[in-house]
Amino acid sequence: MKEYNFKKIDAFATKKSDGNPAGYVLLNSLNDISENEMLQIAKELKGFVNEVGYVAKVGECEFDLRYYSSEREVDFCGHATVAILYDLIKANISLANAPTLTINTNKGTLKVENRLIESDSVFIMSPKPETKDISIDVSELAGKLKIDRLKIDMNNPISVINAGLSTLIVPITDLESILSITPALNELKDYCFRLGIDIIEVFTSEVSDKTSDYRTRVFAPTFGYLEDPATGSGNSAFGYYLAINNMWPTETLTIEQNGLKDNFNVVKLQKQVDEDNIQRVCFGGGAITRIEGKYMIYK
Incomplete structure (x- = not known):
């Protein structure tokens, strides 16, 4: 048996709406889980979340991210990124005062702005169009x-x-x-x-x-x-x-x-x-x- 830290988080939710559900697996390294296992978890969670994000810390304010749906790997998943980075900042005192963070994805390295204090949100720079x-x-x-x-x-x-x-x-x-x-x-x-x-x-x-x-x-x-x-x-x-x-x-x-x-x-x-x-x-x-x-x- 293998065991992973897991959260289900709804991104973009408001007082009147449910947002978009994302699964979130926190790892010490992305090497701790295989691609088949990432897909397996996403398949098992089909209908419960739309995508699952897998994240590992690789620097003081830097994280590696991969995403899977029940069908295949997703190059970039915006709502899962918002869910994960919002939670990481809110749950870690060491990140609370960091104005920016960095994420490494299949679509390149992207900047994340921490705006939890002023607007209870994070802003993600999207990949180059x-x-x-x-x-x-x-x-x-x-x-x-x-x-x-x-x-x-x-x-x-x-x-x-x-x-x-x-x-x-x-x-x-x-x-x-x-x-x-x-x-x-x-x-x-x-x-x-x-x-x-x-x-x-x-x-x-x-x-x-x-x-x-x-x-x-x-x-x-x-x-x-x-x-x-x-x-x-x-x-x-x-x-x-x-x-x-x-x-x-x-x-x-x-x-x-x-x-x-x-x-x-x-x-x-x-x-x-x-x-x-x-x-x-x-x-x-x-x-x-x-x-x-x-x-x-x-x-």
Whole structure:
């Protein structure tokens, strides 16, 4: 039997919403667990959490991170990163006064800003964006999303941007239409694999709360579940999309996310210039620990 320290934490949760559940395994070294065991734990937790993050401290304020869904390894998982880093800072006195931390992921080394004192949140610098040219048949896309073709807003572009995950970004005309989207898991999964994308993010500028800027929903069938209720990587790709298309109206963007009109999760986005003078999107939020204990794998 092998035993690991485990937590279940909900990222981006609010008083009115449940956030996005992530599993969190704390290790002395990532070498303490095999890739098969990482996948096994994620498979066993399917339906309970969307992804599991595995983290090990490698420096005073530096951590290695890997992520798995029930289907496969995930190059970068934003909500799990928020959950894990929020908990690490809150649970460790040595990190409480550290203004920044560093994480090493499959998508590179990223900066984490500790804002627990001022806003009860952490902000993660997303990976450098990559764009991908894909020809999209709008009628086919509407069919896969189970939405009227005219509800896809052709006044704005459909784009593919990778800010951790390859994200197809689709503009929708209004809030009612975005809330009505009900795709089929396997049909959408086949569509995503055929296009070579990880997730689909739909958005509209019509919001439930007038203090918000956009409503999004994210579908992630390639990772074994239909909808991701609150995302860092998907909304970071969306942030780059907004910046490219001059659609970023304020310093800090407030994103409503999920398919519930009023009980939505909240993701914050900000811009920041990195050490190479490249504009990056940072995503932020808090988290709530729901379960803490030991996870056991029996051989």
